[in-house]
Amino acid sequence: MADMPTPCLPAEEFQHRLLTWFDKHGRHDLPWQSPRSAYRVWVSEIMLQQTQVTTVISYFERFMARFPTLEALATAPQDDVLHHWTGLGYYARARNLHKAAQVAMEEHGGELPTESVETLMALPGIGRSTAGAIIAQSTGRQAAILDGNVKRSLTRLHAVAGWPGKPAVERSLWALAEYFTPTTRLADYTQAVMDFGATLCKRSNPDCSICPFSDVCRAYAQGEPQRYPVSKPKKATPTRETIMLMLRDPQGRVWLEQRPPSGLWGGLWSLPQFERHSELNDWLEDNTKAPERHAALPSFTHTFSHFKLVITPQPVTCERISGVRESGVWYDVNHPPALGLAAPVKSLLSQLAPFTLDPTPGPSY
């Protein structure tokens, strides 16, 4: 490819050094490596998008226990899928995973279409790198990946200037990634490049002294390998404020409403939100019988990647819901249903549990 930097090593030499390192220092006991099926690799790859291995492992085990097969996932309610994703973030991943399972059932005979990168990429939530990872690890056929670990390693080895989010930089990195991809041991090689970036060529404090590529690494030669990759241009994160209504009925249950199917916290269940107390009052007037406001709880901040949300929880009790509310549920904190909850909502609800009048015997004080 025209815009590929000069490789730091011939492909064969690079592969040999990397696989030798992997055999001794790589990870060989991740949950999705045994048994290794296309379905398990797929789920793991989706969970691992923008999420670290140590966080994913427990989610993966719970997810597989509940959805052991592609068919089990396809036939499950979306609420159940989102419930098992609660706390992982980027919930579009879970919605796309669920949808893709249903497409695989209907159009591909219940199997992932691993014929090619293109057929996999046609499924929602699978991009070029994830498609390559699934093919390489589950079929052993040649396919390249370019995740954050590979980007970091390649930018350092070749001293690639510019933020990798720039399409021109990304094209160069894809060219290198494909150049180095071998024709044998694809599953091992794929795991190896990810392990190399995750455990040796780390974001900070890379272990250059024991790196098998230190003699050819251009960033190391320059003296400051951690300067690569060039970091994303940062912009000030705006702050928004919201009031979250914690409406409770005489049984102590909490009123939840489902968010729109896409966008922020899409499909998750959340507390009714308001920008102003006057809007909350109007809502109570329209939708509840005999509302009684209590003192607002302390505000707290939830930070997203692109803004901060200052949340003020407002407890209110009422006799009943009177208006016609669509897609709402009374959530019993003592017998929680399997729903997907936004992280701060889950936190608020879990704080409520000990204070609820519980008909079942509990610890005495």
Place this chain on the structure above:
DNA sequence: AATGCGGGGAG
């Protein structure tokens, strides 16, 4: 080409 989309680990 730029932006939206979560939550948590690491320093």
Place this chain on the structure above:
DNA sequence: CTCCCAGCATT
């Protein structure tokens, strides 16, 4: 606190 991670979809 800040940075950014096993990315992808949408505009």
